[in-house]
Amino acid sequence: MIYLVDDDHAVSYGFGMFLESAGMETRAFVTAEDFLKDARIQSGDILVLDMHLPGMSGCELLHKLKEAEILIPVIVVTAFDEHQSREACKEYGVKAFLRKPVDGEALLDIITYSLLMMAPAHKIANANENIN
Numbered sequence: 001m002i003y004l005v006d007d008d009h010a011v012s013y014g015f016g017m018f019l020e021s022a023g024m025e026t027r028a029f030v031t032a033e034d035f036l037k038d039a040r041i042q043s044g045d046i047l048v049l050d051m052h053l054p055g056m057s058g059c060e061l062l063h064k065l066k067e068a069e070i071l072i073p074v075i076v077v078t079a080f081d082e083h084q085s086r087e088a089c090k091e092y093g094v095k096a097f098l099r100k101p102v103d104g105e106a107l108l109d110i111i112t113y114s115l116l117m118m119a120p121a122h123k124i125a126n127a128n129e130n131i132n
Contacts, residue, residue: 001042002111004028005035005061006050006077011100015048018104024111032056036064041072044118046111051078051085059088066092073114077102 002024006012012028019026029035033055035047051058058076065072076089079100089097096110 001045002026003035003039003041003045003047003072005030005032005047005053005058007031007053008050011050011077015102015104015107019108019111022108030054032058032061032064035061041070044115045072046114047072047074048107048111049074049076051076051082052080059085062088062092062094073118075107075110075114077107 002019004012004015004026006015006028007030009030012030016026016028027039029038030053032053036056049058049061053061056064058078062074065074074089074092074094075096075098076085076094077098077100078085081097081099086097095114098106098110
């Protein structure tokens with residue numbers, strides 16, 4: 001599942017349609033609070049996050065995820081390239097920090113790469129389960 005958290009409906013809709021046309025499942029949220037309340041994060045999920053949101057900011061969401069030890073690959077897309085945002089992203093271990101407007105192919109490449117980087121860990125975990 002690719003979670004999209006962006007208060008700009010046109011961005012969420014555009015990313016969602018593009019990613020779904022590439023065979024990915026998406027779910028969009030307008031606020032970080034809605035994401036925390038309704039998302040069912042599982043291994044293999046990815047979060048595409050805007051930093052400027054109504055209510056809880058993207059930085060605050062990253063902090064909450066880290067505090068709760070929820071490790072989900074995050075790709076930040078933002079119209080604002082701010083020092084505080086970049087620092088929060090580094091602290092959480094964000095996979096990519098992209099400035100809007102974002103090229104859909106670039107986003108797809110980063111998501112695909114992130115999914116590929118997760119695959120070996122899943123294979124190792126499955127292999128260890130089979131040994132025992």
